[in-house]
Amino acid sequence: MPISVDQYAWDANEEYLFKAMVAFSMRKVPNRETTEISHVLLCNVTQRVSFWFVVTDPSRNHTLPAVEVQSAIRMNRNRINNAFFLNDQTLEFLRIPSTLAPPTDPSVPIWIIIFGVIFCIVLVATMLLIISGIRQHRRKNKGPSEMEDSEDKCENVITIENGIPCDPLDMKGGHINDAFVTEDERLTPL
Amino acid sequence: MARTPGPDQPVDGGGEERPAWDNKLQYLLSCVGFAVGLGNLWRFPYLCQTHGGGAFLIPYIIALAFEGIPLFHIELAVGQRLRRGSVGAWTAISPYLGGMGLGCFTVSFLVSLYYNTVLTWVLWYLLNSFQHPLPWSACPLDLNRTGLVQECRDSSPVSYFWYRRTLNVSADIGDSGPVQWRLLVCLAVSWAVVYLCVIRGIETTGKAIYFTALFPYLVLTVFLVRGLTLPGAMQGLTYLFTPDLRVLQNPRVWLDAATQIFFSLSLALGGHIAFASYNPPRNNCRRDAVSIALVNSMTSLYASIAVFSVLGFKAASDHGRCLDRNILHLINAFDLPEQSVSRDTYTVALARLNASQPAQVAGLPLEACRLEDFLDKSASGTGLAFIVFTEAVLHMPGAPVWAVLFFGMLFSLGLSSMFGNMESIITPLLDLGVMPRRVPKEVLTGLACLLCFFTATCFTLRSGSYWLEIFDQYAAALNLILLAFFEVVGVAYVYGMKRFCDDIAWMTGRRPGFYWRATWKVVSPLLLLTIFLAYVALLASSPPHYKAWNPRYERFPLRQEKPYPGWVLAACVLLSFLPTLWVPVVALGQLLARCRQKTRDPPQDRCPKPRGGRAC
Numbered sequence: 166m167p168i169s170v171d172q173y174a175w176d177a178n179e180e181y182l183f184k185a186m187v188a189f190s191m192r193k194v195p196n197r198e199t200t201e202i203s204h205v206l207l208c209n210v211t212q213r214v215s216f217w218f219v220v221t222d223p224s225r226n227h228t229l230p231a232v233e234v235q236s237a238i239r240m241n242r243n244r245i246n247n248a249f250f251l252n253d254q255t256l257e258f259l260r261i262p263s264t265l266a267p268p269t270d271p272s273v274p275i276w277i278i279i280f281g282v283i284f285c286i287v288l289v290a291t292m293l294l295i296i297s298g299i300r301q302h303r304r305k306n307k308g309p310s311e312m313e314d315s316e317d318k319c320e321n322v323i324t325i326e327n328g329i330p331c332d333p334l335d336m337k338g339g340h341i342n343d344a345f346v347t348e349d350e351r352l353t354p355l
Numbered sequence: 356m357a358r359t360p361g362p363d364q365p366v367d368g369g370g371e372e373r374p375a376w377d378n379k380l381q382y383l384l385s386c387v388g389f390a391v392g393l394g395n396l397w398r399f400p401y402l403c404q405t406h407g408g409g410a411f412l413i414p415y416i417i418a419l420a421f422e423g424i425p426l427f428h429i430e431l432a433v434g435q436r437l438r439r440g441s442v443g444a445w446t447a448i449s450p451y452l453g454g455m456g457l458g459c460f461t462v463s464f465l466v467s468l469y470y471n472t473v474l475t476w477v478l479w480y481l482l483n484s485f486q487h488p489l490p491w492s493a494c495p496l497d498l499n500r501t502g503l504v505q506e507c508r509d510s511s512p513v514s515y516f517w518y519r520r521t522l523n524v525s526a527d528i529g530d531s532g533p534v535q536w537r538l539l540v541c542l543a544v545s546w547a548v549v550y551l552c553v554i555r556g557i558e559t560t561g562k563a564i565y566f567t568a569l570f571p572y573l574v575l576t577v578f579l580v581r582g583l584t585l586p587g588a589m590q591g592l593t594y595l596f597t598p599d600l601r602v603l604q605n606p607r608v609w610l611d612a613a614t615q616i617f618f619s620l621s622l623a624l625g626g627h628i629a630f631a632s633y634n635p636p637r638n639n640c641r642r643d644a645v646s647i648a649l650v651n652s653m654t655s656l657y658a659s660i661a662v663f664s665v666l667g668f669k670a671a672s673d674h675g676r677c678l679d680r681n682i683l684h685l686i687n688a689f690d691l692p693e694q695s696v697s698r699d700t701y702t703v704a705l706a707r708l709n710a711s712q713p714a715q716v717a718g719l720p721l722e723a724c725r726l727e728d729f730l731d732k733s734a735s736g737t738g739l740a741f742i743v744f745t746e747a748v749l750h751m752p753g754a755p756v757w758a759v760l761f762f763g764m765l766f767s768l769g770l771s772s773m774f775g776n777m778e779s780i781i782t783p784l785l786d787l788g789v790m791p792r793r794v795p796k797e798v799l800t801g802l803a804c805l806l807c808f809f810t811a812t813c814f815t816l817r818s819g820s821y822w823l824e825i826f827d828q829y830a831a832a833l834n835l836i837l838l839a840f841f842e843v844v845g846v847a848y849v850y851g852m853k854r855f856c857d858d859i860a861w862m863t864g865r866r867p868g869f870y871w872r873a874t875w876k877v878v879s880p881l882l883l884l885t886i887f888l889a890y891v892a893l894l895a896s897s898p899p900h901y902k903a904w905n906p907r908y909e910r911f912p913l914r915q916e917k918p919y920p921g922w923v924l925a926a927c928v929l930l931s932f933l934p935t936l937w938v939p940v941v942a943l944g945q946l947l948a949r950c951r952q953k954t955r956d957p958p959q960d961r962c963p964k965p966r967g968g969r970a971c
Binding site: 211214215275276279280283284287288290291294295298299302 | 479482483485486540541544547548550551554555559690692693795797
């Protein structure tokens with residue numbers, strides 16, 4: 166059972182804690198409430214912190230079947246992991262497969278939510294563009310009939326006399342009087 | 356102020372004023388956006404890597420100078436001068452060449468079908484990136500929750516998500532299966548977004564292009580900065596750019612460079628002609644052509660630096676994990692203390708153990724972990740984006756953010772190219788006056804998008820991705836090369852080099868120099884013909900096959916190579932030649948019409964003047 170530890174050194178006290186956790190797991194099994202720490206035996210401890218362990222029954226005559234111990238540890242795997250600040254990958258029990266976490270499916274998949282948002286935005290924008298296009302179209306159709314009488318008043322018509330363009334008097338709101346333009350601009354060029 | 360009349364000023368298409376760009380920047384960005392597409396990101400880095408790194412730039416630059424830029428200049432000049440989409444422009448150059456416009460139109464239609472399907476896949480991934488952990492990070496549990504799904508366990512979570520959860524791909528192209536509703540709704544949104552942006556032609560795409568053309572550069576810069584700070588990035592980059600000049604002896608490298616520059620600039624689709632037709636007639640299209648082509652190539656280089664720094668990181672982390680697995684085997688077998696062997700001391704420790712206990716070491720399932728092997732695992736196309744890069748993103752801290760940025764960038768890259776594709780479909784339709792003038796433009800674009808959407812649903816079948824490969828290889832490649840060849844020959848010989856040079860002088864103020872005339876008359880046509888023949892030879896050299904994803908294959912997760920069935924081969928051949936058939940068909944039709952007119956009319960007017968004023 167390999168452990169990968171970098172937060173604390175593995176010493177006899179940690180082994181005691183491990184035995185305590187195993188005993189605790191066994192005590193939760195019906196008929197095994199009297200398991201003591203002294204019933205848990207560790208052997209073949211290597212430098213890599215891996216070892217074999219067995220649990221004996223109260224009379225210390227025989228060891229308990231592996232299946233029972235495995236199921237007990239499986240039930241309390243989380244508590245054992247947390248006691249050592251480890252997880253299923255760093256605290257590995259050989260022959261005890263981890264229970265896989267159930268998939269956390271939200272009630273509505275997230276992609277549908279984002280899809281709904283994007284679709285609504287696109288729909289609204291398209292509607293706005295189409296409506297503004299229709300309005301523009303209608304204004305253009307109504308427009309040419311109204312513009313015809315104002316065409317005569319168009320300021321762009323520039324009359325030319327004697328080769329000199331005459332700007333119509335543009336009052337510019339009364340600020341500038343074009344009739345008093347400087348002399349050299351009005352004189353015919355020599 | 357009287358304007359000097361240009362030679363043979365054509366009447367504008369239609370009595371109404373032609374729409375125009377709001378400013379020059381919109382036009383440049385539209386052309387850049389059309390040219391810069393997904394290929395710049397996932398084809399160019401792959402080619403660079405497999406064809407000798409920095410040495411690939413030599414054939415690439417040569418192809419750019421002798422094929423890319425001259426062809427591009429022709430397209431922009433033709434569009435700007437004749438102020439019509441592809442169909443109208445080629446008919447104006449010569450009625451016998453009208454089929455070219457129809458060919459461009461057909462190819463654009465086919466390309467937009469499958470291009471938007473790729474965008475659909477990108478959109479699906481984008482929608483799934485807004486969660487942590489990302490759905491392709493872990494295998495799902497099987498039905499009775501005792502283990503992982505078999506298919507996922509045998510391949511990898513990323514491949515499983517792509518082949519099963521996205522495509523739900525069938526094992527054979529003949530087995531089309533039902534329409535995948537997830538892809539169908541994403542396809543609908545994809546086409547809705549395209550419609551939203553092209554609804555009023557360049558009026559709306561001109562606004563949208565500011566975002567879609569510039570956003571990818573922003574994201575590329577972010578990825579570049581992040582990528583360069585990741586461990587392993589520099590190894591990836593040095594591996595990519597280390598030149599191996601021996602590859603220049605391989606003709607395949609030159610072919611790949613030529614085809615890459617050709618498809619990268621999106622030539623012969625008619626999109627650039629359409630964009631240029633909205634320009635003011637006096638615009639320096641030569642400067643535009645050179646600058647846009649250079650921007651496109653610079654973007655390819657920029658993108659490959661960003662992509663390869665991330666792929667270098669992925670290779671380094673895969674290599675690290677490979678070493679970790681080996682170290683675990685060693686530690687388990689020899690009961691060594693934890694962390695006594697680190698990645699750096701692995702080789703020393705292995706040598707020591709091998710010397711002392713070789714038999715035991717030989718019995719361990721150790722993998723050969725070489726960084727070069729991981730760097731060599733290159734991929735292009737959808738494999739790069741949806742498998743390799745998504746896996747790389749998983750290991751970056753803050754993975755969902757990077758996934759969202761990456762797929763957002765891919766979506767806007769593809770969208771700006773779609774604008775060009777749709778313009779090359781819509782502009783000819785508008786110029787031909789397919790719909791009566793009262794009908795607003797929005798209806799025409801809507802109908803075009805709707806038709807494309809319904810036709811593209813065939814790609815959402817379970818065999819859709821196999822068909823997409825067929826469309827990509829056969830419908831686009833050969834036709835575009837042929838059409839480009841006809842373009843150059845049509846302008847240089849049918850329209851007349853002198854006349855074309857006069858037009859350009861009128862538009863830009865300077866006659867084209869020797870380089871341009873030499874490439875248009877001799878170099879580019881020869882180059883295109885060579886590329887076409889080489890491509891056909893390449894396709895014919897091996898029987899066409901495809902790689903199927905078959906979980907029941909004995910060498911799964913390797914993909915099973917299967918030959919195409921007969922009816923699929925027939926479809927391939929049809930796709931390869933049908934669009935270009937418009938050219939001889941229309942030419943023949945025009946010839947027959949002329950002959951009939953000549954025999955019917957009295958022979959005084961032997962030479963009817965076609966529009967465009969060229970006497971026969």
